Amino acid sequence: MTAAESILAGDRLALSRLLTQVENGTKEGEAELDLLFKNTGHAHLVGITGAPGTGKSSLVNQIALAARNPGEGVQRSVAIVAVDPSSPFSGGAVLGDRVRMRDLSGDPGVFIRSMATRGALGGLARKTAGVVQVLDAAGFDLILIETVGAGQSEVDIARLAHTTIVVENPGMGDDIQAIKAGILEIADILVINKADRPGVDNTERALRVNLELGYPQGERNHVFLEAGHVPEALTGTAQIEGKWIPPVLKTIAIQPSGIEELVKAIWQHREYLVRFGLLAARDQERLAHDFELALQARLKHDWRRRTKDADLKHVMNELYSRKISPRQAVDRLIER
Amino acid sequence: MTAAESILAGDRLALSRLLTQVENGTKEGEAELDLLFKNTGHAHLVGITGAPGTGKSSLVNQIALAARNPGEGVQRSVAIVAVDPSSPFSGGAVLGDRVRMRDLSGDPGVFIRSMATRGALGGLARKTAGVVQVLDAAGFDLILIETVGAGQSEVDIARLAHTTIVVENPGMGDDIQAIKAGILEIADILVINKADRPGVDNTERALRVNLELGYPQGERNHVFLEAGHVPEALTGTAQIEGKWIPPVLKTIAIQPSGIEELVKAIWQHREYLVRFGLLAARDQERLAHDFELALQARLKHDWRRRTKDADLKHVMNELYSRKISPRQAVDRLIER
Numbered sequence: 001m002t003a004a005e006s007i008l009a010g011d012r013l014a015l016s017r018l019l020t021q022v023e024n025g026t027k028e029g030e031a032e033l034d035l036l037f038k039n040t041g042h043a044h045l046v047g048i049t050g051a052p053g054t055g056k057s058s059l060v061n062q063i064a065l066a067a068r069n070p071g072e073g074v075q076r077s078v079a080i081v082a083v084d085p086s087s088p089f090s091g092g093a094v095l096g097d098r099v100r101m102r103d104l105s106g107d108p109g110v111f112i113r114s115m116a117t118r119g120a121l122g123g124l125a126r127k128t129a130g131v132v133q134v135l136d137a138a139g140f141d142l143i144l145i146e147t148v149g150a151g152q153s154e155v156d157i158a159r160l161a162h163t164t165i166v167v168e169n170p171g172m173g174d175d176i177q178a179i180k181a182g183i184l185e186i187a188d189i190l191v192i193n194k195a196d197r198p199g200v201d202n203t204e205r206a207l208r209v210n211l212e213l214g215y216p217q218g219e220r221n222h223v224f225l226e227a228g229h230v231p232e233a234l235t236g237t238a239q240i241e242g243k244w245i246p247p248v249l250k251t252i253a254i255q256p257s258g259i260e261e262l263v264k265a266i267w268q269h270r271e272y273l274v275r276f277g278l279l280a281a282r283d284q285e286r287l288a289h290d291f292e293l294a295l296q297a298r299l300k301h302d303w304r305r306r307t308k309d310a311d312l313k314h315v316m317n318e319l320y321s322r323k324i325s326p327r328q329a330v331d332r333l334i335e336r
Numbered sequence: 337m338t339a340a341e342s343i344l345a346g347d348r349l350a351l352s353r354l355l356t357q358v359e360n361g362t363k364e365g366e367a368e369l370d371l372l373f374k375n376t377g378h379a380h381l382v383g384i385t386g387a388p389g390t391g392k393s394s395l396v397n398q399i400a401l402a403a404r405n406p407g408e409g410v411q412r413s414v415a416i417v418a419v420d421p422s423s424p425f426s427g428g429a430v431l432g433d434r435v436r437m438r439d440l441s442g443d444p445g446v447f448i449r450s451m452a453t454r455g456a457l458g459g460l461a462r463k464t465a466g467v468v469q470v471l472d473a474a475g476f477d478l479i480l481i482e483t484v485g486a487g488q489s490e491v492d493i494a495r496l497a498h499t500t501i502v503v504e505n506p507g508m509g510d511d512i513q514a515i516k517a518g519i520l521e522i523a524d525i526l527v528i529n530k531a532d533r534p535g536v537d538n539t540e541r542a543l544r545v546n547l548e549l550g551y552p553q554g555e556r557n558h559v560f561l562e563a564g565h566v567p568e569a570l571t572g573t574a575q576i577e578g579k580w581i582p583p584v585l586k587t588i589a590i591q592p593s594g595i596e597e598l599v600k601a602i603w604q605h606r607e608y609l610v611r612f613g614l615l616a617a618r619d620q621e622r623l624a625h626d627f628e629l630a631l632q633a634r635l636k637h638d639w640r641r642r643t644k645d646a647d648l649k650h651v652m653n654e655l656y657s658r659k660i661s662p663r664q665a666v667d668r669l670i671e672r
Contacts, residue, residue, distance in 0.1 A: 295666045325469075
């Protein structure tokens with residue numbers, strides 16, 4: 001059996017090995033990924049992002065547990081991709097992973113993968129895309145992509161999921177600067193985690209006001225009346241335009257509390273995407289983005305191969321001594 | 337007079353016009369920038385980054401005011417570049433700019449430029465580089481580049497300054513997740529702003545512990561003893577290796593308090609960079625990065641021009657229907 005065949009047959013060890021190859025960008029990994037690619041497109045991808053310290057990891061664990069123990073609902077297999085730009089200072093994911101292991105280990109329907117960036121931020125988005133594709137092909141129903149919101153590339157990774165969850169905490173969002181953050185508009189679901197802390201009402205109000213500003217006048221009342229009860233309750237302009245109004249949900253991940261509503265909102269959002277033909281659109285957007293990343297890497301690689309070291313060195317020295325601008329440096333190297 | 341000549345002669349209107357052209361990526365703008373480039377390399381570039389809500393804007397204003405009213409020190413001209421990924425929801429920079437105007441307007445030695453991203457995140461780093469180059473050529477002594485820490489590209493922009501200030505608040509940094517953020521290691525100066533709020537001691541301790549982990553055993557005591565008193569107090573291993581130990585400073589920007597120490601630390605850091613020959617190294621790193629961005633844009637542009645619309649459309653459809661992977665799509669389009 002090829003690695004791809006083993007993975008499709010449910011071999012977890014083969015899966016882990018391929019993921020390592022994809023992370024390392026080996027030729028074998030890319031070839032297997034190409035083989036598996038036609039099997040992708042079935043998983044529901046959920047991105048979870050938010051500022052450091054908001055409790056995203058705990059929330060992700062609880063979503064996974066809920067998907068495994070759904071009560072009367074459908075049980076689903078879950079893969080967690082934790083994109084973790086670990087500080088070289090901290091040793092990174094270790095502690096978070098230990099917490100995960102305690103709750104989720106031993107369940108064959110759960111697969112956890114941490115991706116450290118370690119100074120390789122540039123290639124992170126491309127590697128995460130590959131890892132998600134492999135897990136999708138391997139048949140996981142739900143893929144949770146957790147990223148710390150400290151980086152644009154991490155936000156981008158979460159944003160390209162089918163459903164993006166932005167996690168806030170009480171006390172955040174009341175500030176002008178917080179509104180500037182510009183990540184609210186990528187949220188399909190807003191979660192105020194640690195909702196037992198003081199200031200939760202202010203934060204909820206601030207988030208709703210910000211959401212409200214994003215909708216035309218006629219829909220504003222709708223936001224206040226219906227948020228959190230979509231898409232079943234979609235009425236009026238919202239339904240006509242096929243517009244999803246992000247619910248603002250309150251959770252306490254470590255208790256846990258509010259998780260059931262959050263999981264429900266995830267599947268409601270998927271229903272909504274399917275109903276309005278938007279799931280395919282999001283898929284295409286993500287594939288176009290993955291294509292863009294692969295294109296960039298290839299163009300750079302080809303350019304470097306046909307550029308002589310001596311020419312590059314000479315032009316860079318001209319640049320470093322400010323005889324030419326960066327753009328002029330590029331012109332010289334391309335026109336050779 | 338050409339625009340470049342007018343700008344070198346101190347014409348602020350010509351400066352504003354060129355900045356707009358650079359932001360819009362016009363050919364005229366790029367040509368003028370090429371002309372001005374040889375005049376760059378004199379300003380000290382300071383990046384200020386941190387999570388939303390930490391009070392970066394107020395801090396930047398206070399640094400600018402202090403540079404204009406230095407007491408017994410040297411008065412310096414200041415340009416502020418506020419890189420602001422405004423939410424389309426919020427109307428963005430308007431309020432922050434009004435606050436700035438009140439404190440700093442009417443002083444010809446201060447120039448303020450806000451850069452909104454408005455969905456153009458990809459090109460933001462390149463545009464900011466251009467804007468900073470123009471301001472540098474225009475003769476400003478100190479260029480403060482304020483970025484909200486919500487995005488990796490914004491962090492990258494700040495990181496490529498000579499001196500990078502990371503702003504935290506009390507209550508941050510005590511959490512595992514906060515340590516994961518991975519932006520501590522880019523800081524030359526750590527600032528705990530809003531230092532009158534509870535939890536300031538915990539945050540300071542957490543930041544120092546994190547810093548400590550970044551240094552080999554022998555230097556650890558040094559961090560605790562000497563941080564905040566470098567480079568004058570550089571002793572032992574730190575001096576031998578030419579290593580800067582980021583001071584952890586406490587400020588209350590709106591009071592203001594602690595600003596003098598912060599400004600002093602900025603110039604101490606510059607002295608340190610000069611003393612150990614690192615200023616040129618940072619300059620080269622930034623120029624190499626600017627080159628990289630220009631190269632990427634050019635390669636993409638050239639590729640698109642030689643790729644037929646019909647071929648691109650066909651291959652993208654193959655990708656969207658998952659017949660081929662993103663990498664295979666790139667292969668097909670490049671090999672044609």
